[in-house]
Amino acid sequence: MAAEFPVTLTSSRTETPSRTDSRPPARTPSRTEPQTFVKASSRTESRPATAAPVAAVRGLTRDFGRRRVLDGVDLEIGRGEFVALLGRSGSGKSTLLRVLAGLDPGAEGEVEVGGVGGVGGVGGTVAVAFQEPRLVPWKRVLANVALGLRAPDPDAAARAALEEVGLGGLSDAWPLTLSGGEAQRASLARALVREPGLLLLDEPFSALDALTRITIHRLVLDLWERHRPGILLVTHDVDEAMLLADRVLVLDGGTVAHESRIELPRPRHRDHPDLIALRSTLLDRLGVTPEGTA
Amino acid sequence: MSAPAVDAGIRQRAVRTRSRVPLLSATAWQRLASPLVIVVVWQVASTAGLLEERLLASPAKILTTAAGLVQEGVLPEAIAVSLQRAAIGFTLGAVAGVGLALVAGLSRVGENAVDPPLQMLRALPLFGLIPLFILWFGIGETPKVALVALGVLFPLYLNTFSGIRGVDGKLAEVARVLRLSRTETIAHIVLPGALAQTLVGLRQSLGVAWLALIVAEQINADAGLGYMINNAREFLRTDVVVVGLIVYAVLGLLTDALVRLLERRALSWRQNFLSR
Numbered sequence: 001m002a003a004e005f006p007v008t009l010t011s012s013r014t015e016t017p018s019r020t021d022s023r024p025p026a027r028t029p030s031r032t033e034p035q036t037f038v039k040a041s042s043r044t045e046s047r048p049a050t051a052a053p054v055a056a057v058r059g060l061t062r063d064f065g066r067r068r069v070l071d072g073v074d075l076e077i078g079r080g081e082f083v084a085l086l087g088r089s090g091s092g093k094s095t096l097l098r099v100l101a102g103l104d105p106g107a108e109g110e111v112e113v114g115g116v117g118g119v120g121g122v123g124g125t126v127a128v129a130f131q132e133p134r135l136v137p138w139k140r141v142l143a144n145v146a147l148g149l150r151a152p153d154p155d156a157a158a159r160a161a162l163e164e165v166g167l168g169g170l171s172d173a174w175p176l177t178l179s180g181g182e183a184q185r186a187s188l189a190r191a192l193v194r195e196p197g198l199l200l201l202d203e204p205f206s207a208l209d210a211l212t213r214i215t216i217h218r219l220v221l222d223l224w225e226r227h228r229p230g231i232l233l234v235t236h237d238v239d240e241a242m243l244l245a246d247r248v249l250v251l252d253g254g255t256v257a258h259e260s261r262i263e264l265p266r267p268r269h270r271d272h273p274d275l276i277a278l279r280s281t282l283l284d285r286l287g288v289t290p291e292g293t294a
Numbered sequence: 295m296s297a298p299a300v301d302a303g304i305r306q307r308a309v310r311t312r313s314r315v316p317l318l319s320a321t322a323w324q325r326l327a328s329p330l331v332i333v334v335v336w337q338v339a340s341t342a343g344l345l346e347e348r349l350l351a352s353p354a355k356i357l358t359t360a361a362g363l364v365q366e367g368v369l370p371e372a373i374a375v376s377l378q379r380a381a382i383g384f385t386l387g388a389v390a391g392v393g394l395a396l397v398a399g400l401s402r403v404g405e406n407a408v409d410p411p412l413q414m415l416r417a418l419p420l421f422g423l424i425p426l427f428i429l430w431f432g433i434g435e436t437p438k439v440a441l442v443a444l445g446v447l448f449p450l451y452l453n454t455f456s457g458i459r460g461v462d463g464k465l466a467e468v469a470r471v472l473r474l475s476r477t478e479t480i481a482h483i484v485l486p487g488a489l490a491q492t493l494v495g496l497r498q499s500l501g502v503a504w505l506a507l508i509v510a511e512q513i514n515a516d517a518g519l520g521y522m523i524n525n526a527r528e529f530l531r532t533d534v535v536v537v538g539l540i541v542y543a544v545l546g547l548l549t550d551a552l553v554r555l556l557e558r559r560a561l562s563w564r565q566n567f568l569s570r
Contacts (some may be wrong), residue, residue: 103467128471134464138486138563147482148472174563190472 044275052079053112054125054198054230055100060109060253062095069095070107071254077198080228084241087251088286093234096251097202100232101128113198127196127229131203133187135175142171143192161193162186165219181212192223199229205240217244221266238282242275243268250285258285351533359533360540367521373541375518376507379435379508380545383442384503391450391499392492398451399458399488400480409455416448420502421509428513439511445506446499457488490549490561497553504546 055077062070067094077083087093090109098104100113113126135144136176146158164169175183184204191199201220204211221244224231235241241248242262250258260278268275283289318326333353339345340352347355363369394412397404420441427437459482467481511520519538526534 101471101497103470126471130464130468132464134468136483136486138480138489138561140563148469148474178564194472286336291434 018211053077054079055087055232056110056112057096057100058110060096060099060111062092062099062104062107068254070099073109073251073255074240075233075249075256077230079197081228082224082231082233082244082246083114084233084235084245084248085251086235086238086241086248086282086286089236091251092254093251094202097128097200097232097234100198101126101200125194127191127194127198127199128193128200128202129184129204131206133175133180133183133204135178135183135186135190137175139175139261140171141167141173141175141178141186144175144186145171145193147190149193157193158189161189164192164223165189179212180208181216184208184216188216188220188223192227192229195227196229199224199231201231201233201235203235206235206237218267220244238279238286239270242278242282243270248278248282252285252287257275258282298498329553337455347525348530348532351531351536354532356536356540359531360537363534363537369537369541371544372517372522372538376511376520377545379438379510380442380503380507380517382404383439383507384446384500386439387443387503388448388450388496391447392454394447395454395458396450399455400484410450412451414477416452420506424509426512433514435515438507438515441510442503442506445502449502450495452490453498454488454492457491457495460485460491461487490557490564493553493560496556497550500549500553501546504542505551508542 053076054069057073057075057076060073060075061068061072073092073096074181075096085093085096095104095107099107102113125169135141139147142155142158142162145161146154150159151157159168159171162168165188167182167185167189170178170182170186175186178186184207187204195223206215208216217240220231231245233241235244243266248262249256249259252258258281261284262275262278264272264274270279332503336345336350340347340350340355345352351359358562360369394408398408398412423444424437424441427440431437431440456507465483465487466479469483474482508520512524515521515524519541523535523538526532526538
C-alpha cells in the first residue's frame with residue numbers, strides 16, 4: 001500500500017494540532033499535482049490557500065429563527081479537490097451546500113465560488129446534483145441535460161454528456177420512465193455538461209439501492225478524474241465519504257469540527273486498516289459510539 | 295418459481311386486449327341495454343297515445359324532424375350562429391382569464407392588483423348579471439357573448455393561477471442552479487408546469503360556456519339554437535325542442551373530447567408514467 005501515513009487526522013477540537021508540518025511526505029501516493037497539505041487547523045488561523053480555490057467560505061453564519069445552524073463556518077475547496085462533508089441530520093450540511101449553490105440568500109459571511117479567475121460571488125461555475133434527481137418531468141432526458149446550456153451546440157454537448165454517463169440510448173425518454181439510477185445519471189450529466197469548476201452533490205446516492213450506488217460511485221470517480229471539478233459531496237454515509245473523497249469534513253455544532261485527509265489511491269477498499277481506524281474516528285465524531293467500545 | 299406466474303399474467307393481459315377488438319364487449323352491450331329499453335318504451339308509449347305529443351314527441355318523430363331541419367338548412371344555420379357566439383365569447387374569456395392569471399401568478403404586485411377584484415366578481419351569480427347586461431349592452435349579440443366570456447374567465451383564471459403557484463419549488467431551484475433567465479424559467483418551468491391545471495380549467499370553462507350560451511339565448515334571441523327552441527315552444531313543437539337540446543349536448547361532448555385529446559397530446563410525459 002501507499003504509505004504508513006496515508007490518513008492524516010486533524011481536529012479543531014483537540015488542544016494541540018496533531019500535524020503541524022506544511023509539507024507532505026515525499027511519496028505522494030495517488031495524485032501527481034503538488035499539493036499543499038491542509039494542516040492541522042485551529043479554526044481561527046487562516047489556512048494557506050490552495051493555488052486557486054473553487055470555493056472559499058469564511059465566517060459563514062445562518063440562523064433559522066432563533067436556531068443557529070451554521071456558526072462561523074470556514075471552508076475552502078481547491079481546484080479539482082474532492083471534499084466530503086459529513087454531519088448528523090440537522091447539522092446544517094445541506095444548508096451549507098445550498099449557500100454555495102446560491103440558493104440561500106439568508107446566510108451571512110464571506111462566500112466566494114468559482115475560483116480566482118471566475119466570477120466573484122456566488123454562482124461562478126457551480127453545478128448541483130440534488131438528492132432527488134429533479135429532472136424536469138415534461139422535458140425529455142436530452143432537453144433536460146441541455147436546459148439553459150450556453151454552448152454553441154447544446155444538443156450535441158448534452159448528447160455527449162449522456163453518452164458519458166451511459167445513458168446514450170435514453171435521450172428521448174421521459175424522466176418519469178427512468179429508474180432511480182438512470183435519473184441520477186441524467187442529473188449528473190446535466191450538472192457536468194456545464195463543465196463546472198465546483199460540483200455540489202447533495203446526497204445524490206442516498207435514495208439509490210446498494211448495487212446501483214456502487215456503480216454510481218464508480219461513475220462519479222470516473223467523471224471526476226476526467227473533468228476534475230472541485231467536488232463537495234454532502235452525505236451522511238461515512239463509508240461513502242471515505243471511499244470517494246480527498247478530504248472528509250465533519251460538520252457539528254455549526255462549524256467544521258473535524259477534518260481528515262485521505263491519501264489512499266482509488267479504488268479504495270472499505271476494509272483497509274487505515275479506513276477502519278478512520279471510520280471509528282468519524283463515527284465517534286458523528287456521535288455514534290461503536291458497540292463494545294466506549 | 296415466479297417466472298411461470300409472470301408468463302401467465304402477460305398472456306392473460308394479451309387475451310383481454312384482444313377481446314376488446316370486437317366492436318362492443320359484453321359489458322358494453324349490457325350497459326347499452328337499459329338506454330335502448332327506455333327509448334323503446336318511450337316510442338311504444340307515444341304510439342299507444344299514452345304520451346301526448348305536445349308534452350313530448352316520440353323518438354321516431356324527433357329523428358324525422360331532425361332530418362327535416364337539416365334538409366331545410368334551419369338547424370345548420372342555428373348551429374352556426376350559436377357556435378359563433380360560443381367561440382367569440384370563449385376566446386375573449388379565455389384570453390382574459392389566462393392573461394390575468396399570468397399577471398397574478400408571475401408577480402406579487404400583479405397578484406395583489408388582480409386577485410382581489412376577481413375574487414369579488416367571482417362571488418356574483420353569473421346569471422344574476424343578465425338584467426345589468428341587458429341594460430348595458432341591449433339585447434343584441436353583445437350581452438350573450440359577454441355572458442359566455444365572463445363564465446369562461448373564472449375557471450380558467452383560478453386554475454391557471456393555482457397551476458402557476460403550484461409549480462414545484464424544487465424545480466424553481468433547478469432553474470436557478472442552471473442559471474435560467476426569468477423568461478426561460480417561465481417558458482421552460484412555470485408554464486409547462488401549470489399546463490395540467492390550466493387544462494382542467496379549460497374543461498370546466500367549456501362546460502360553463504355552453505351553459506351560459508343556453509341561458510343567454512333564451513333572452514330575446516332572433517337566431518341560433520336558443521331562438522329555434524323558444525320559437526318551437528310557441529307552437530308546441532316538442533320535437534324541435536328536443537332536437538335543439540340534443541344538439542347542445544352533442545356540442546358540449548365534442549368540445550370536451552377535443553380538450554381531452556389536447557390533454558393527451560400536451561401531457562404525454564405523464565401518460566407514459568401512468569401506462570407504465
